[in-house]
Each structure stands twice: as structure tokens, then as C-alpha cells.
Amino acid sequence: MDYSNLRRQAASMKKSLFDQGYLDEQFCQVEDLQDEASPNFAEEVVTLFFKDSARLISNIEQALEKYPKDFNKWDAYMQQLKGSCSSIGASRMKIECMSFRDYCGQGNAEGCMKSFQKVKREHGVLRQKLEAYFQLLRQAGPTGAATRPSM
Amino acid sequence: MASKNQGSTPRALVIEDIKVDSVIILRMLEKLNCEATVARNGKEAVDLFLKGKTFDIVLSDQDMPIMTGPEAVVKIRAMGATQVKIVGVSADFGGMEAFMQAGADVFVPKPIKFETLESMLQEVIQKKNMHG
Numbered sequence: 001m002d003y004s005n006l007r008r009q010a011a012s013m014k015k016s017l018f019d020q021g022y023l024d025e026q027f028c029q030v031e032d033l034q035d036e037a038s039p040n041f042a043e044e045v046v047t048l049f050f051k052d053s054a055r056l057i058s059n060i061e062q063a064l065e066k067y068p069k070d071f072n073k074w075d076a077y078m079q080q081l082k083g084s085c086s087s088i089g090a091s092r093m094k095i096e097c098m099s100f101r102d103y104c105g106q107g108n109a110e111g112c113m114k115s116f117q118k119v120k121r122e123h124g125v126l127r128q129k130l131e132a133y134f135q136l137l138r139q140a141g142p143t144g145a146a147t148r149p150s151m
Numbered sequence: 152m153a154s155k156n157q158g159s160t161p162r163a164l165v166i167e168d169i170k171v172d173s174v175i176i177l178r179m180l181e182k183l184n185c186e187a188t189v190a191r192n193g194k195e196a197v198d199l200f201l202k203g204k205t206f207d208i209v210l211s212d213q214d215m216p217i218m219t220g221p222e223a224v225v226k227i228r229a230m231g232a233t234q235v236k237i238v239g240v241s242a243d244f245g246g247m248e249a250f251m252q253a254g255a256d257v258f259v260p261k262p263i264k265f266e267t268l269e270s271m272l273q274e275v276i277q278k279k280n281m282h283g
Contacts, residue, residue, distance in 0.1 A: 033182060
């Protein structure tokens, strides 16, 4: 198997994720925390993120239904999700979270609902893309230091 | 004569309820050779101090269930823990005022950068070495 080609593909995929705004510099910070002792740290953190974020999204969904127009509650849940997005560099998701919070601030329930759908969509897309990225990295085998995409 | 504390591992308390965030900060602290303890909210942190635990640096999130970061900072300082460096960490810039009024030493925005944490720990280590 051509491992160097797989690594090139992984690097290209990562660059694409940055170019399309799915990820920001914070993702590189997470990858930089990998070393021989924790070679899969980034994937572990991302896996944890998606587990946590799925729970938070479910909480928000329930809150939207059970607590109509309770913007403070909705905002509090979304603040947590936004924080997690920031921590792993999930840039597009973070932007949609911020949009939702803006609508909460305006008391705009319809805006919140539409924005929440976007949050869920971005969550699903990012999950697919990062799963593909890490699968490719696993196939490519262990590498040296993480490389930053040229931006 | 070398200070007995020279080269001793700094001890950090991370007050954070979001698992992803605490895992990342803990990993940073590990890479910086820092011993770390996690409290999931302000009350757990205060309880650690009440049990007599001491730390060189506290990194506290703002909004947490049961007791917030600023609330915990007020209580920690009231217990006489005036030497420990307390860092308020939040994605909400409004948190700066709350933390500083509570008695934190510094506020940093979330997500915290490795270089920022490294720099703060260097200060803590230097201060530890000076005081022996």
C-alpha cells in the first residue's frame, strides 16, 4: 500500500476542511498535543466531542419542545455546545451556534428553530468529514509531527 | 543551596464541567509536566480546598452547574488561599469582569492556547522557586 500517497490524501482532505471553513486553527492546536505517548489524541478528542455534542443537541431539541420561548434556557444549552465547538476548532458549527444565540438574544423563536436546524446539519456534515479524515489517517499509518495546512 | 521546591512539579486544579475542554487542558498540562486535578464544578473545587488540598494554579471555567467559577473564586480567596494563581477561562468576554471582581489574577479567553498556559506555568514555577 502506498502510505505516502494516503498521507498526502489525508493532508489534502485536512486542507480542504480548513479551506471550506469547517475547521480553524484550534484543530491544529489539538493535533499538536499528539505525541508518541498519545498518538491518537486528536481522534479521541473529536470522538468525545461528537458524543458530547450529540447529547447537547438532544438537550436543546427537548428544551425547544418542552420550554417554548425560554430563550435563557435555550441559550444556556447552546453556549455549552458553542464552547465545545470552539475547543476543537469546529468553525462552521460554532458560527451556527452563535447565530442561534443571537436569535435567542432577539427573542426570535422562529430564527432559533431555523438556526438549530443548521447547527444539526453542520454537526452531521462535520462528523462525516472528520470520520473520513481519521479513517484515512489510520490507513496511512503513524506519521511524524502534525502538519498545518498552508492557508 | 537549592530551594527544596526547585524543580518541583507544579500542581494545577482545573475547574471545568465540559469533558472535551477538560481533556484538552489536562493534555496540555501533562505535556507541560504539571500535576493536574479536575473539579467538575465550583463546589467540587471549593471542597478540595476545604480538605486542605493546595495548588499552584487554578484554571476555572465560568459557567458550571451547582457553583460557577467566579463564585468558587470568591470562596477560595475567602479561605485564605491568596497565593494560588487563579485564572478565569471563558469563551464569554463578559466573564472577565466577573472573574476579576471575584479575585482571579488573570482572565484568558477560551479555548486557552498552549503557549499561554506554558507562559503562565513558567511564572508560577519561577515564583515557587523564589519563595523556596
